[in-house]
Amino acid sequence: MARIFSGIQPSGELHIGNYLGAVKNWVALQATAESFFCIVDYHAIIAAYDPADLRIRRREMALGLLASGLDPQHTSVFVQSDVPEHTELAWIFNTVTPVGELERQTQFKDKSARQESVMAGLLNYPILQAADILLYRADTVPVGEDQVQHLELSRVIARRWNAQYAPDADYFPEPQPKLTPTRRIMGLDGQAKMSKSLNNTIGLMESPEEIWAKLRPAMTDPKRIKKTDPGTPEVCNIYHLHKAFSPPATVEHVAMQCSTAGWGCIDCKKVLAGSMETELVPIRSRAAELRARPAALDEALAAGAEKCRRVAKETMRGVRDRMGFD
Numbered sequence: 001m002a003r004i005f006s007g008i009q010p011s012g013e014l015h016i017g018n019y020l021g022a023v024k025n026w027v028a029l030q031a032t033a034e035s036f037f038c039i040v041d042y043h044a045i046i047a048a049y050d051p052a053d054l055r056i057r058r059r060e061m062a063l064g065l066l067a068s069g070l071d072p073q074h075t076s077v078f079v080q081s082d083v084p085e086h087t088e089l090a091w092i093f094n095t096v097t098p099v100g101e102l103e104r105q106t107q108f109k110d111k112s113a114r115q116e117s118v119m120a121g122l123l124n125y126p127i128l129q130a131a132d133i134l135l136y137r138a139d140t141v142p143v144g145e146d147q148v149q150h151l152e153l154s155r156v157i158a159r160r161w162n163a164q165y166a167p168d169a170d171y172f173p174e175p176q177p178k179l180t181p182t183r184r185i186m187g188l189d190g191q192a193k194m195s196k197s198l199n200n201t202i203g204l205m206e207s208p209e210e211i212w213a214k215l216r217p218a219m220t221d222p223k224r225i226k227k228t229d230p231g232t233p234e235v236c237n238i239y240h241l242h243k244a245f246s247p248p249a250t251v252e253h254v255a256m257q258c259s260t261a262g263w264g265c266i267d268c269k270k271v272l273a274g275s276m277e278t279e280l281v282p283i284r285s286r287a288a289e290l291r292a293r294p295a296a297l298d299e300a301l302a303a304g305a306e307k308c309r310r311v312a313k314e315t316m317r318g319v320r321d322r323m324g325f326d
């Protein structure tokens with residue numbers, strides 16, 4: 001059976017950028033393959049952090065994933081640090097990855113340029129990502145466009161390790177990207193990708209009132225100054241959110257009303273708020289149930305980690321055997 005792996009940072013409560021850009025797709029894919037969805041807490045410590053806060057954010061993320069529809073009966077939802085083989089395999093991959101390849105990664109160049117002192121963890125981050133994926137010998141990785149380069153490096157690492165230690169068999173499959181169908185979700189400012197650090201998000205668990213307080217002033221088509229100005233839906237972030245949340249007939253109606261100045265942006269945003277509510281009500285309700293039964297969340301994560309440790313041990317047995325550590 002095909003295997004899918006993907007990971008998400010323990011950033012706390014999911015926002016609609018995480019949900020539309022990754023998690024909604026995971027929910028759709030979970031029944032199509034043996035799937036592993038990981039809260040990558042080791043990745044989260046390459047910048048300064050508060051350990052107590054990390055515990056809270058990891059749990060909130062787990063709750064958000066299950067509330068969004070990941071079903072622990074059919075898929076493994078787990079925390080990276082519960083499976084020590086991730087870091088063991090990452091160390092091994094360090095030994096087959098030239099530093100130059102890591103330095104060429106766009107994300108490393110961007111992030112390191114903004115730091116006075118660059119930690120080795122930032123440079124080696126894509127190696128741990130490769131280990132995350134290849135530990136489960138996953139053949140498919142649902143990713144956003146910004147992760148494609150890292151995934152390419154995972155393929156190179158798999159190829160290089162196979163050539164060196166398993167020349168007679170492709171021990172590690174070369175994982176293929178499965179691009180998330182929803183395009184990059186922009187923040188409410190319409191300027192940059194939705195991100196907690198930019199304070200331009202809508203949280204999945206926020207109340208309708210909180211969501212409306214954020215949607216109301218959100219950026220629209222900057223050339224549409226007055227209600228009587230026709231707009232260009234394709235340049236408007238609100239229109240793209242409609243495409244993610246509203247039914248096709250509504251999206252068509254939005255485009256028509258916008259381009260003919262048939263309604264104002266507030267009317268348009270009210271319809272969007274309604275569509276979002278339809279999708280978010282069951283998620284919030286599942287989240288409330290999970291909060292009321294914290295043991296259910298613990299059990300789901302423990303079961304996910306147990307299955308992942310079994311698979312990881314099996315992979316590492318073959319790695320150790322081929323590398324002379326048996």
Ligand code: SF4
Binds near residue numbers: 232236237238257
């Ligand atoms: Fe955007 Fe809707 Fe306003 Fe058009 S009417 S600019 S799609 S918010």
